[in-house]
Amino acid sequence: MRKSSGRPRRRSTGGLLASCGPLSLLGGSFALMAGALATPRASGLMAGAALLALLLPVGCGRGGFPWRRMIAAGLAVASVAWSNWLLATPHSWAVAATAGLRVGLFVVPGVVFAAFVRPAELGDHLAQRLRLPPRPVVAAVVAVQRFERLGQDWADLSDIRRVRGIHDRRSPIRAVGGFAEQALALLVGALRDAAQTAIAVEARGFSRPQRTGVPRTWACPAPWTATDTRLMACCGGVATVSVLTGALIG
Amino acid sequence: MTGSRPAAVLVRGLTWTPLGARTPVLADVDLRLEPGERVLLTGPSGGGKSTLLRALAGVLDAAESGEATGEVRVGGETPLGGGAALLLQDPGAGQVAETVGRDIAFGMENRAVPRTAIWPRVRSLVGRVGLSVGQEHRVAALSGGESQRVGLAGSLASADGLLLLDEPTSMLDPDAAARVRDSVADAVADRALTLVLAEHRLDGWLPLVDRLVVVAAGRMVADLPVRGGGLDAHAPGPDSAADLVRDLTSWGVWLPGVPEPTPWPVAADVCAPHSRALVDASAWSGSRASARERETSSPFAGGAALLRVKDVAVARDRPRRGAVASVVHCRVEADLVAGQVQAVLGASGVGKSTLLAALAGLRRPVGGVVEALPPLAREASTHPHRWTSRQVATRVGYVPQRPQASVIGGTCRASLLATARALGRDAERRGDALMEQLGLGAVADRSPYRLSGGEARRLALATAVVHGPDLLLLDEPTVGQDRDAWAAVAGVIEAAARAGVAVVAATHDDLLADLAARRIVLTRGADA
Amino acid sequence: MASRRTLAHPAPGGPGAWRGVDLVVAAVFGVAMGVVFIAWDYLLNAPWTALTLAFPPASSLALGVWLLPAVAGGLIVRRPGAALFVELIAGVLEYLLGNPWGPGVLISAVLQGLGAELGFALLRWRRFGPGVAMIAGGLAASLEIVAYEWWSYAAEYAWPWKVAVLGFSVLSGVLLAGLGGHALVRALARAGALDAFGPGAEHAARSDRR
Numbered sequence: 008m009r010k011s012s013g014r015p016r017r018r019s020t021g022g023l024l025a026s027c028g029p030l031s032l033l034g035g036s037f038a039l040m041a042g043a044l045a046t047p048r049a050s051g052l053m054a055g056a057a058l059l060a061l062l063l064p065v066g067c068g069r070g071g072f073p074w075r076r077m078i079a080a081g082l083a084v085a086s087v088a089w090s091n092w093l094l095a096t097p098h099s100w101a102v103a104a105t106a107g108l109r110v111g112l113f114v115v116p117g118v119v120f121a122a123f124v125r126p127a128e129l130g131d132h133l134a135q136r137l138r139l140p141p142r143p144v145v146a147a148v149v150a151v152q153r154f155e156r157l158g159q160d161w162a163d164l165s166d167i168r169r170v171r172g173i174h175d176r177r178s179p180i181r182a183v184g185g186f187a188e189q190a191l192a193l194l195v196g197a198l199r200d201a202a203q204t205a206i207a208v209e210a211r212g213f214s215r216p217q218r219t220g221v222p223r224t225w226a227c228p229a230p231w232t233a234t235d236t237r238l239m240a241c242c243g244g245v246a247t248v249s250v251l252t253g254a255l256i257g
Numbered sequence: 258m259t260g261s262r263p264a265a266v267l268v269r270g271l272t273w274t275p276l277g278a279r280t281p282v283l284a285d286v287d288l289r290l291e292p293g294e295r296v297l298l299t300g301p302s303g304g305g306k307s308t309l310l311r312a313l314a315g316v317l318d319a320a321e322s323g324e325a326t327g328e329v330r331v332g333g334e335t336p337l338g339g340g341a342a343l344l345l346q347d348p349g350a351g352q353v354a355e356t357v358g359r360d361i362a363f364g365m366e367n368r369a370v371p372r373t374a375i376w377p378r379v380r381s382l383v384g385r386v387g388l389s390v391g392q393e394h395r396v397a398a399l400s401g402g403e404s405q406r407v408g409l410a411g412s413l414a415s416a417d418g419l420l421l422l423d424e425p426t427s428m429l430d431p432d433a434a435a436r437v438r439d440s441v442a443d444a445v446a447d448r449a450l451t452l453v454l455a456e457h458r459l460d461g462w463l464p465l466v467d468r469l470v471v472v473a474a475g476r477m478v479a480d481l482p483v484r485g486g487g488l489d490a491h492a493p494g495p496d497s498a499a500d501l502v503r504d505l506t507s508w509g510v511w512l513p514g515v516p517e518p519t520p521w522p523v524a525a526d527v528c529a530p531h532s533r534a535l536v537d538a539s540a541w542s543g544s545r546a547s548a549r550e551r552e553t554s555s556p557f558a559g560g561a562a563l564l565r566v567k568d569v570a571v572a573r574d575r576p577r578r579g580a581v582a583s584v585v586h587c588r589v590e591a592d593l594v595a596g597q598v599q600a601v602l603g604a605s606g607v608g609k610s611t612l613l614a615a616l617a618g619l620r621r622p623v624g625g626v627v628e629a630l631p632p633l634a635r636e637a638s639t640h641p642h643r644w645t646s647r648q649v650a651t652r653v654g655y656v657p658q659r660p661q662a663s664v665i666g667g668t669c670r671a672s673l674l675a676t677a678r679a680l681g682r683d684a685e686r687r688g689d690a691l692m693e694q695l696g697l698g699a700v701a702d703r704s705p706y707r708l709s710g711g712e713a714r715r716l717a718l719a720t721a722v723v724h725g726p727d728l729l730l731l732d733e734p735t736v737g738q739d740r741d742a743w744a745a746v747a748g749v750i751e752a753a754a755r756a757g758v759a760v761v762a763a764t765h766d767d768l769l770a771d772l773a774a775r776r777i778v779l780t781r782g783a784d785a
Numbered sequence: 786m787a788s789r790r791t792l793a794h795p796a797p798g799g800p801g802a803w804r805g806v807d808l809v810v811a812a813v814f815g816v817a818m819g820v821v822f823i824a825w826d827y828l829l830n831a832p833w834t835a836l837t838l839a840f841p842p843a844s845s846l847a848l849g850v851w852l853l854p855a856v857a858g859g860l861i862v863r864r865p866g867a868a869l870f871v872e873l874i875a876g877v878l879e880y881l882l883g884n885p886w887g888p889g890v891l892i893s894a895v896l897q898g899l900g901a902e903l904g905f906a907l908l909r910w911r912r913f914g915p916g917v918a919m920i921a922g923g924l925a926a927s928l929e930i931v932a933y934e935w936w937s938y939a940a941e942y943a944w945p946w947k948v949a950v951l952g953f954s955v956l957s958g959v960l961l962a963g964l965g966g967h968a969l970v971r972a973l974a975r976a977g978a979l980d981a982f983g984p985g986a987e988h989a990a991r992s993d994r995r
């Protein structure tokens with residue numbers, strides 16, 4: 008039945024992450040996050056980081072590592088280290104590096120995992136596996152599907168500001184003001200379109216399950232596979248190792 | 258389950274007043290349809306056609322609060338959203354999922370169709386509406402016409418014997434529109450569906466329907482049989498039929514067989530380029546640009562060449578995922594000449610909008626030539642993409658494909674004059690004249706976002722002209738215009754050319770292309 | 786301006802009865818705010834971060850921008866859960882598109898949404914003026930800082946600095962998210978984008994009286 012799944016083809020990188028469902032990717036991220044925040048000392052964080060450095064490339068597979076997204080994540084971690092040096096008393100590079108490492112330990116894998124989450128699948132899994140209320144989940148999926156078009160709208164609005172002679176980069180205050188104007192224009196357009204969408208989805212029975220009491224069905228399943236369990240085990244393992252190492256090795 | 262039997266429709270005394278409105282949008286409407294009947298609803302825009310369709314779909318209060326009285330029955334029952342199928346004007350509005358298959362499945366999911374039954378039905382629906390793309394195709398990569406057919410398939414999946422179409426082709430080019438009409442014709446061929454269709458362009462649809470119902474100011478004003486693809490002039494008495502054709506035409510409905518509209522006379526001085534006015538202010542006094550001069554040739558017909566374009570290649574700034582070409586090649590060789598209208602023609606997706614964007618200096622060409630010649634470049638660069646925002650605005654007026662995007666500010670008048678204000682040009686008098694010409698006088702102080710699609714496009718045209726640019730670039734300026742509005746838009750375009758503006762209009766509208774001195778036809782290049 | 790005294794236009798069908806249009810518009814609003822955030826990151830974040838490098842707590846002065854979905858969402862839909870729903874959707878979108886904080890952005894979204902929710906709950910979803918908006922914005926900022934950032938991004942700050950971060954954040958939440966969010970919703974209503982909602986109905990009533 009693979010052909011009739013109605014899903015776009017997955018990124019095939021040969022890695023573990025590409026065949027994981029969204030819930031294990033999210034769950035794994037949170038496990039690593041809890042581990043990092045609960046790890047008391049640098050030794051544990053380093054042990055966790057070492058393990059991740061080994062496991063992440065395997066998980067991503069060939070060409071699966073989202074390098075471009077890492078630039079922003081790297082800067083974020085660096086800014087954490089910097090501010091934790093500047094604002095700690097006394098200033099300490101060791102303390103700052105620990106703070107950066109702790110954040111990096113969940114930010115880096117988190118950003119990597121996020122690159123493998125497919126939005127439509129996330130909706131299916133949240134509703135069918137986590138049993139979240141279906142209407143908000145469906146509305147969210149419909150809205151996220153709008154993202155690309157809204158991005159195009161933003162680009163159109165930027166074009167218009169240039170053609171109409173009010174695009175001004177010289178003054179930062181005007182730049183912020185122009186940004187706010189453009190954001191308002193985007194929101195107005197998006198909300199007016201959303202009202203049309205509300206009519207369209209209601210006509211296709213969006214609120215029918217609630218009115219009739221017959222629950223909706225889902226065209227695609229939301230399976231939890233052995234791969235998902237393996238990912239959760241790996242992330243739980245890394246978190247446990249870093250917490251224990253930090254607690255035992257001063 | 259689905260589409261098993263056509264539904265009878267009964268509307269009795271339906272009145273709908275949205276919250277905050279002083280007058281009802283629908284007032285005491287009665288309508289009765291036999292199962293399998295096909296009805297075309299027409300009338301002036303804002304007359305209540307869309308609202309009536311929403312009432313039949315059971316989604317009257319889906320996007321606005323209000324008060325409804327009266328009765329609506331579809332197949333003997335009060336319609337509940339998800340029964341009748343409703344297809345809207347904007348192809349994007351109804352898109353709900355990432356892939357074609359999942360989008361079509363949406364209605365069935367809501368009606369609790371089991372998963373195993375959904376996919377075979379999706380497959381058959383894809384074939385039934387004549388889609389050539391697969392179920393896994395991304396919805397975001399569909400053309401407008403394909404989107405409407407996906408929407409139609411999704412609608413048919415849940416149709417309880419009633420199909421409702423709200424101007425489903427008004428945003429499509431003629432070829433795509435014809436294909437959507439064919440798909441609709443197939444869907445209703447076996448009379449297993451009752452059809453209600455709202456339209457203000459009747460050509461093409463009349464052969465599909467049995468009845469024409471006219472709705473104006475919230476009331477039903479006429480109900481005529483249609484036979485053999487034409488209005489049956491004898492049915493209600495010949496006099497009233499002639500009256501009705503006159504009324505319909507005056508409401509802006511495009512009827513087949515009625516002479517095409519002609520551009521209205523518009524004074525050229527309200528469209529004159531600012532640069533020209535500086536050079537020779539006396540030449541553009543109102544007396545010279547009288548309406549009688551419409552027939553005479555433009556004083557700038559042999560005017561200066563402003564912009565040279567040759568085989569330009571432009572990168573799509575955001576390549577659509579799923580689309581093959583990320584560079585658009587426009588095989589074209591032309592000089593844009595002051596005082597001349599040129600039409601850019603070609604199928605949807607061939608790159609007309611991208612070409613206009615390159616001419617406006619919004620995209621840097623990756624190949625070929627877009628060169629501003631001295632009369633246009635003046636002190637600025639000969640490469641339009643290097644111009645500053647101010648330099649672009651002094652030279653170019655631009656109507657984007659989505660006219661709402663050109664709005665800046667809180668009222669129509671403020672938005673209209675924003676560019677003139679930024680450039681320090683006084684354009685209030687011209688602005689008022691243009692708004693009057695384009696039928697926007699009454700909405701000048703309203704929010705520009707509250708305009709109808711046609712009004713928004715006319716405001717965008719006025720906005721592009723009012724500050725006196727040398728070059729006017731129009732992306733589909735006549736889409737969604739009724740007859741009178743078309744004549745006003747065409748009048749402004751002609752007046753601008755007479756005043757010495759170089760006009761380029763990308764369009765599917767043959768009537769507009771007829772006004773052009775030259776046609777540039779874009780075709781899909783082999784290397785695209 | 787006397788209308789501010791009158792009771793706000795309530796959500797139709799009672800506060801708990803989410804209509805389809807509530808859900809769809811709230812969700813699209815969240816996604817559109819996500820698009821605005823991405824544009825912000827692309828255009829303004831780098832200069833802003835560079836500007837505040839010498840004094841990192843000042844970067845919290847921009848926090849209010851990220852609280853706008855919660856505050857404005859609550860003001861528009863006027864139902865329990867609206868602030869959380871909209872903020873969560875904006876957060877999920879950022880997460881999916883590779884927000885540099887990874888899962889941290891989801892934690893932040895939940896806390897910010899809950900904080901704003903708390904503000905609206907204090908007045909039992911009956912008032913939606915600038916005062917409530919400021920309370921919601923302030924609480925959203927407080928919860929974000931006290932429950933999360935103090936222990937993650939600012940873990941090693943000396944306590945006076947932690948308090949300074951909280952102060953700047955609350956100020957930003959009250960002004961940018963609170964007053965800014967209220968102004969945003971009014972502007973949206975004026976433009977006709979909220980006709981199905983309380984702010985739209987109130988705008989119609991205001992212009993009727995004029």
